[in-house]
Amino acid sequence: MKYNHTLEIKGLKLQRGLKLILSNYNLTVNAGQAIKVSGPNGCGKTSLLRTIARLNRMNEGKLLVTSNAETKPLSQNLVNFIGHSPSIASDLSIEQYLKFYSEITDGKVKYHSIEDSLSIFKIQTPLQLNKNLSAGQKQRLSLCKLLLFEAPIWILDEPFNSLDVESQKILEIQIEAHLKNGGIVILTSHQSFNKEEKFKKICLEQIS
Amino acid sequence: MKLFFTLCSFELTRYYASLTDILNSVAFFALIIIISAVSAGPTFTNNDYLVIGSIWTASVLSCVLTLDLIFNKDFREGTADLFILCSVSLEILSLAKAFSYWLTNCLSIITVASFTFLLMGFKFEFILNFLVCISLVTLTMSLIGVALSALTANSRNGTLLLTILVFPMMIPPVIFGTSSSLNAYNGLDVSNEVLFLIGFFMLLLSTLPWASAAAIKTRIH
Numbered sequence: 001m002k003y004n005h006t007l008e009i010k011g012l013k014l015q016r017g018l019k020l021i022l023s024n025y026n027l028t029v030n031a032g033q034a035i036k037v038s039g040p041n042g043c044g045k046t047s048l049l050r051t052i053a054r055l056n057r058m059n060e061g062k063l064l065v066t067s068n069a070e071t072k073p074l075s076q077n078l079v080n081f082i083g084h085s086p087s088i089a090s091d092l093s094i095e096q097y098l099k100f101y102s103e104i105t106d107g108k109v110k111y112h113s114i115e116d117s118l119s120i121f122k123i124q125t126p127l128q129l130n131k132n133l134s135a136g137q138k139q140r141l142s143l144c145k146l147l148l149f150e151a152p153i154w155i156l157d158e159p160f161n162s163l164d165v166e167s168q169k170i171l172e173i174q175i176e177a178h179l180k181n182g183g184i185v186i187l188t189s190h191q192s193f194n195k196e197e198k199f200k201k202i203c204l205e206q207i208s
Numbered sequence: 209m210k211l212f213f214t215l216c217s218f219e220l221t222r223y224y225a226s227l228t229d230i231l232n233s234v235a236f237f238a239l240i241i242i243i244s245a246v247s248a249g250p251t252f253t254n255n256d257y258l259v260i261g262s263i264w265t266a267s268v269l270s271c272v273l274t275l276d277l278i279f280n281k282d283f284r285e286g287t288a289d290l291f292i293l294c295s296v297s298l299e300i301l302s303l304a305k306a307f308s309y310w311l312t313n314c315l316s317i318i319t320v321a322s323f324t325f326l327l328m329g330f331k332f333e334f335i336l337n338f339l340v341c342i343s344l345v346t347l348t349m350s351l352i353g354v355a356l357s358a359l360t361a362n363s364r365n366g367t368l369l370l371t372i373l374v375f376p377m378m379i380p381p382v383i384f385g386t387s388s389s390l391n392a393y394n395g396l397d398v399s400n401e402v403l404f405l406i407g408f409f410m411l412l413l414s415t416l417p418w419a420s421a422a423a424i425k426t427r428i429h
Contacts, residue, residue, distance in 0.1 A: 053293065054292070055289055055292055055293070055428060055429070056429055057429040076292070076293060076294075076295045077295060079293070081289075081293055083286060083289060085286055086286070087285065087286030087287055087289050087290045087293075088285060088286070088287075089218070089222065089281070089285060089287050090281075090285055091221060091222045091224075091225035091226070091281075092218075092221060092222075096221065100214065100218050101290070101294070103210075103211075103214045104211065104214060104215070104290075104291070104294045104296050105294045105295075106294060106295040106296065107295055
C-alpha cells in the first residue's frame, strides 16, 4: 500500500451562523477506508467537508493524521479537495488552468502529468477556454486535479454531479484505485454509485 | 519569486480577457476631462490649475472605478479556495494582485493622462513629475485596494463599501501628489512631496500584504 495514514477527528464542534451542525464529534478513518456523508440539503455536509479540507474554521476540536506511528495536525498537502462547484478560472484554457494549478501547488508530490490526467478523464480539447465548457466538462476538469498530485486524503463534495455515465465509471475506478493504495475517501453524493456498499455511511441529521 | 511571476501572469491573462473593463476606466477618464472642459468653458484651456486639478481627479477616480475587480472573480469562481488549498502564500498573492492591477488598469490611465498633459502643452519636466507622483499614488491605491477588495468582494453592497473605505485612505497621497504637481508647475522644489509619497508607499508595502492575507483568510473561512 502506498499510503498508511489514519485521519482522526476529535471533539469537533461545527457551527454555521446560529445553526449547530456537529458537537463533540469523533471519527477515525483508517487507511483504505471510504466514508459517505449523507443527509438532507442544508444539513451541513459541505461545511463538514470544507472543515476537514481546512477551508472552514472549526469552532472546537482537532484534526489529526497518524502515519508511521507519528501523529501530526492535518495539513493541506495531505488533502485533495474537490468542491461541489468547480473552482475553475473561466478566462483560462483547460491546459493553462492545469499548468497554473501545478505551478502554485506547494508541498505535494507529482502523480500524473497534465496530459495523462486529461486523457484519463477523456478531455480532448486542452486549448478550449474554460468559460465555454459545459457543466459536465467543468466537473471532469475539476476532477483532473485529483490525479495531478499525490495526497492520501480525497475529499469530494458531490463529485458525480453533472457527470455522464462513462465519466462516473472513470471516477469510480479512480476512487477504487485510491482506496487500494491505502488512501482515504470522504464524499457526499445524492446519487447512487457502484460499490457504494463499501462506504461507511454517516448521516449528519442523525448525529446532530 | 517564481510564484509571484506565476500569479502575475495568471492575473494578467484574466485582465486581458476582461479588456473592456480597462477600456471602461479610460472612457470614464475621458468623460471627466470632457465634462470639466465643457462646464468650465473657454477658461478651461487658459487656466492650467483647473486642468491639473481635473486630470488628477479624473486619474484617481478612474483607477478607483475598477478596484472591485481585483477579487470579484476569485470569490465568484472559487479560485480563492484554490489558493488556500494549494498553500499559496497569501502575502505574495496580494502583492501580485496589486502589481497586476497597477500594470493594467492604473498604467493605462496614467498613459492617457500624460498624453492629455502633453496635448495641453505642459512642459516635459512637469509631466515627468506627474508620472512619478501619480505612479506612487496609484501603486499605494492598488495596495489599499487589494486589502479592501478582499474584504468586500462579492458581498452585498461591496462596491459601495469599497468606495467609501478607499477614499479616506487615499486623501493623504492625493493631497501630496497634487501639491507636488502644482509646485512643479510653478518651478518650486518638489522633493518633500515626492519623499512623502515614497515613504507612504513603502509603509503600506511593508504592512498591507499581511492585512490583505488576513482579509482573504477571513472571507474564505
